């Protein structure tokens with residue numbers, strides 16, 4: 001009796017598992033995505049990665065906050081000189097939680113920039129820009145520059161005095177560049193004066209062009225991070241790149257940190273690096 | 274200096290190390306990443322709350338009724354005509370903003386606006402190619418450490434200076450007009466005095482200095498003795514009407530009326546330097 005019940009249950013369980021696995025296998029067979037995600041999640045990282053290594057994903061989180069809050073703001077913001085300011089007031093004062101969305105976008109921008117600098121500092125201090133990660137450093141510098149451009153184009157949009165005059169000066173500064181300067185300034189302004197054309201231009205760049213570029217570059221950046229693996233800390237005994245020839249890897253007090261994997265069962269991906 | 278083969282050997286060793294002694298991304302690193310991301314989102318929300326709940330719907334309520342710890346929700350609507358407003362970029366451009374004060378118009382401003390940022394960017398791009406040593410331990414990378422300290426210090430100082438730079442407010446500057454008129458000897462010239470008031474209240478002193486008032490910014494020159502350079506009224510009127518026609522792409526086009534332009538020109542013409 002009892003045995004029969006158990007068998008029945010496990011048969012049901014088998015059915016359930018099959019039902020869950022079917023779509024997963026279906027997806028895997030047609031895309032290989034499941035294996036990719038599994039690889040991403042269970043790939044090995046150096047045993048002594050630590051809190052410093054979280055700065056990159058923290059930057060990513062800050063960027064995703066910007067993307068999400070930005071998309072919501074775009075539903076209410078009106079990019080023309082007659083209504084931009086009112087739409088910002090409306091978002092901040094009237095719309096339910098509008099203040100939160102706008103505030104998170106406004107302050108998240110600064111957090112994003114600060115985190116990029118912190119992440120860059122960690123990469124620099126860890127010497128993580130060295131072979132074979134030079135390209136990823138270069139992509140990172142591009143992200144930094146483009147991230148600041150994103151801040152510059154967003155600053156105009158509230159169309160208040162702060163926004164307007166900062167942009168007047170900013171565009172005119174571009175104008176001082178040799179040869180290209182005046183063209184660049186004219187292009188940014190969209191005419192002789194800062195006005196409706198300028199807002200549309202800044203809006204398009206701020207909403208489409210620059211975020212698209214940032215997304216693409218972050219994609220490349222993360223692809224390289226996964227392909228090459230993250231650098232272990234320079235104090236790590238493993239592959240820290242000590243130049244003195246033949247120097248034995250130091251096994252210091254941190255070796256405990258190096259091997260927490262040994263006490264866990266997470267070895268699914270043992271075959272891959 | 275390591276050879277390419279050294280690098281390859283070292284990277285192979287790294288991969289072996291990770292394979293043998295590494296730990297899986299999930300749950301270890303992922304746990305840290307998640308905690309950090311939650312901290313980031315909480316900080317953003319926290320700052321937003323402080324900003325919102327210490328400010329009011331009206332920007333002028335800052336200081337009266339609202340403490341505006343993190344500034345107003347927005348400033349007054351953009352108004353291209355009254356520039357009684359000190360232009361200031363967002364904080365992460367302060368270093369650039371201050372750098373520009375160090376360079377004076379017109380020959381060297383390009384150094385500040387384009388030269389230094391471009392050089393800094395190129396150095397940043399090229400860093401992996403300058404530093405080709407394998408060594409990663411900080412105690413054995415003195416140049417990198419000193420370089421990092423210098424960069425952080427100079428960025429910090431420039432940002433701080435940019436943030437605290439005293440910008441004279443229009444109302445204070447207007448108070449100085451009688452002194453100017455007396456020292457420059459145009460007290461009897463009503464048109465020049467009217468021009469001086471426009472000059473003082475329109476934000477010109479955000480970039481130009483005049484008898485020690487204002488702050489030199491973006492490389493704009495001192496104007497205390499502008500009238501002794503042999504230029505005529507016609508020149509000043511058309512220059513201020515559209516500075517870009519004279520190759521000045523930094524100074525904004527203010528949109529003054531013809532009468533205001535005439536008064537400003539009279540003021541500049543009468544500014545022959547302190548007596």
Ligand code: HEM
Pocket residue numbers: 052053054055056057059060063116117119120123126128129133136137138139140141143144147218221225229230231232
């Ligand atoms: C949108 C901005 C950025 C995002 C979302 C981002 C994200 C990440 C993530 C998630 C990692 C994995 C390891 C870690 O978190 O430390 C990483 C590694 C790396 N990042 Fe970034 N990053 C950004 C900007 C930058 C900048 C500005 C630089 C430097 C100029 C840079 C250079 C690097 C390098 C060289 C690595 C490899 C580090 C290693 O192997 O240890 N990244 N990035």
